[in-house]
Amino acid sequence: MIGWLLDAASWLLLAFGSLFCLVGSLGVLRFPDFYTRCHAAGITDTFGAVLILAGLALQGGFSQGVTLKLALVCGFLLLSSPVASHALVKAAHAHGVLVPQPVPDRVSEYPKSETAGDHRSQER
Amino acid sequence: MWVELLLLVLVVLVAVVIARLGDLFAAAMLTGIFSLLCAGLYTIMDAVDVAFTEAAVGAGITTVLFLGALGMTSTAERQQRFRWRPLLVVVLTGGALMWGTSDMPAFGDPAAPIHHHVEPEYLEGAASDIHVANVVTAVLASYRGYDTLGEVTVVFTAAVGVMLLLGRAAGGAARHWRRGADRSLGVSEGAAEPGELRDAPMLMREKPVLRVSVRLLIPFILLFALYVQAHGDFGPGGGFQAGVIFAAGLILFGLIFDPQAVARVFPPAVAETLIAVGVLLYGGTGVATLLLGGKFLDYDEFGLASGQHYGILAVELGVGIAVAATMVRLYFAFSALHPEDVVEPQ
Amino acid sequence: MSAPAMGGHWVTWMIVLVLLIGLYTLIAHDNLIKKIMGLNIFQSAVVLLYVSMGTVTGGTPPVLLEPTAGVTEPVLYSNPVPHVLMLTAIVVGVAITALALAIVVRIQGAYGTIEEDEIGAIEMRHDEAQSRA
Numbered sequence: 031m032i033g034w035l036l037d038a039a040s041w042l043l044l045a046f047g048s049l050f051c052l053v054g055s056l057g058v059l060r061f062p063d064f065y066t067r068c069h070a071a072g073i074t075d076t077f078g079a080v081l082i083l084a085g086l087a088l089q090g091g092f093s094q095g096v097t098l099k100l101a102l103v104c105g106f107l108l109l110s111s112p113v114a115s116h117a118l119v120k121a122a123h124a125h126g127v128l129v130p131q132p133v134p135d136r137v138s139e140y141p142k143s144e145t146a147g148d149h150r151s152q153e154r
Numbered sequence: 155m156w157v158e159l160l161l162l163v164l165v166v167l168v169a170v171v172i173a174r175l176g177d178l179f180a181a182a183m184l185t186g187i188f189s190l191l192c193a194g195l196y197t198i199m200d201a202v203d204v205a206f207t208e209a210a211v212g213a214g215i216t217t218v219l220f221l222g223a224l225g226m227t228s229t230a231e232r233q234q235r236f237r238w239r240p241l242l243v244v245v246l247t248g249g250a251l252m253w254g255t256s257d258m259p260a261f262g263d264p265a266a267p268i269h270h271h272v273e274p275e276y277l278e279g280a281a282s283d284i285h286v287a288n289v290v291t292a293v294l295a296s297y298r299g300y301d302t303l304g305e306v307t308v309v310f311t312a313a314v315g316v317m318l319l320l321g322r323a324a325g326g327a328a329r330h331w332r333r334g335a336d337r338s339l340g341v342s343e344g345a346a347e348p349g350e351l352r353d354a355p356m357l358m359r360e361k362p363v364l365r366v367s368v369r370l371l372i373p374f375i376l377l378f379a380l381y382v383q384a385h386g387d388f389g390p391g392g393g394f395q396a397g398v399i400f401a402a403g404l405i406l407f408g409l410i411f412d413p414q415a416v417a418r419v420f421p422p423a424v425a426e427t428l429i430a431v432g433v434l435l436y437g438g439t440g441v442a443t444l445l446l447g448g449k450f451l452d453y454d455e456f457g458l459a460s461g462q463h464y465g466i467l468a469v470e471l472g473v474g475i476a477v478a479a480t481m482v483r484l485y486f487a488f489s490a491l492h493p494e495d496v497v498e499p500q
Numbered sequence: 501m502s503a504p505a506m507g508g509h510w511v512t513w514m515i516v517l518v519l520l521i522g523l524y525t526l527i528a529h530d531n532l533i534k535k536i537m538g539l540n541i542f543q544s545a546v547v548l549l550y551v552s553m554g555t556v557t558g559g560t561p562p563v564l565l566e567p568t569a570g571v572t573e574p575v576l577y578s579n580p581v582p583h584v585l586m587l588t589a590i591v592v593g594v595a596i597t598a599l600a601l602a603i604v605v606r607i608q609g610a611y612g613t614i615e616e617d618e619i620g621a622i623e624m625r626h627d628e629a630q631s632r633a
Binding site: 155158159162163165166169170172173178181182185188189192195196199200201202203204207208211212215216219220222223224226227228231232234237240241243244247248251252255256258260261262263264266268269272273276277280281287288289290292293294298301302305308309312313315316319320388389390392394395397398477480481484487488 | 508509510511512513514515516517518519520521522523524525527528529530531533534536537538540541544547548551552553554555556557558559560561562563564576577578579580581582583584585586587588589590591592593594595596597598599601602603604605606608614615
């Protein structure tokens, strides 16, 4: 019974970890600029990897120090991955990769009479 | 099988991008990713020792060496026009290789001849004669000890070559070229100019996050290298892996702080001496077995019960020292740090 | 799995593809550092080929396991010999890469360029000037 529960919990953690990795890679592909892409990649590094490691730790059992080793890996990952993301973003900023400015909201600058008629099409 | 193929597709894609990128700085960073993918492949193919080495060497040291060389030359490749004759050569080679390999045993076939020639003796002997659990270490340091001595000598010779080309004697000249490279900044249009690369340590000084976290990590990296060195008999590890991990830790320190900071704890002159010490320790072990009346590198002379163990430990220590010192010295050479530049700590 | 049945050479052929990319980079590019990158890719392909030949389906890494109670069938280990050869080859490879890069740095110092055809042109001009003198 305990074994079955551990297995189920482990698979759940592995599935969620993979899901976060998938979402992270999707973000890297779909996000519009460098900084938001880094943000997406950061999720893969931390949340995805940590959940997968936790799932593996449950699979590994508590003998032979496997869990301890995975916990150490997890600790180093939590220390190094955010630092790597930080270094990447700082280096990009130092080399002049621009933070995209929000598109100015021209619609609200128009006089009321012009926008009142067809507000929706102006917004496009 | 499928995981291997998927990773190989990624490896091919990264290789194509490396080949096509005109910005050599980005291509050098991609070689790191290429090596990391290869390390993943080695792990899946059960070659854990090889994966260890590739992860530390390819993703760490080679990339840093490329960046150093780019800092001394130029980071932009001129537009490369397409050439059909090399393509023809490549297509013909590829056809010949595919035709030739189609006769080979299938991937992972346990009946392949390679698994039935000397391998069974090595697997049995590692347990019964050498008493070492990691068969890779047993073959590397004992069965094929001559071979490994040769490899360490090659590493030593390459280090001497680099020192002759970029080291002490060429010190002033190298600095002169660097200035020349900086002057040619106007022509090259890479993403990162050589000047910026060299100023990187300066930039890093303003990065407290990196400095603090690297200070936290480096003791563990160095400790891990010592563990890998000492644990090579029982699990994946050994002198080559430990040497490159140790050097990677020191190089990380140099990247974040300053090559000067590394040179203060590990002076280039000490590194140069240690390269020779490592090779001599390896060769000396062989001479010791000769003096004890045995054959060259026949560790049974150190005692039948655990002589092999002592011999392997001595030889692996020699390999570790030589490799670590070589890698650190190469880093010094490519970070344009010259022995006479080292400032003594106040 | 049906994959080995359909030939089982796909892993080898993908590695051959990696090797060819390295070879093309090595012989078709003029930039010397790009050539060294091609050489590195080529080397990785050779290492991959050797390691793939040592793999056994269902095998474990060649670190001998303690005999556990109740297990009677012998453990299937992957072949350690290619691992030994390739592990040293990787370290030798990085030393050779460093040597090649050092030579390129000296070429930059002597010719002011690392593009092969430009170096050839400079040499040609030098020879012509010498023959005229």
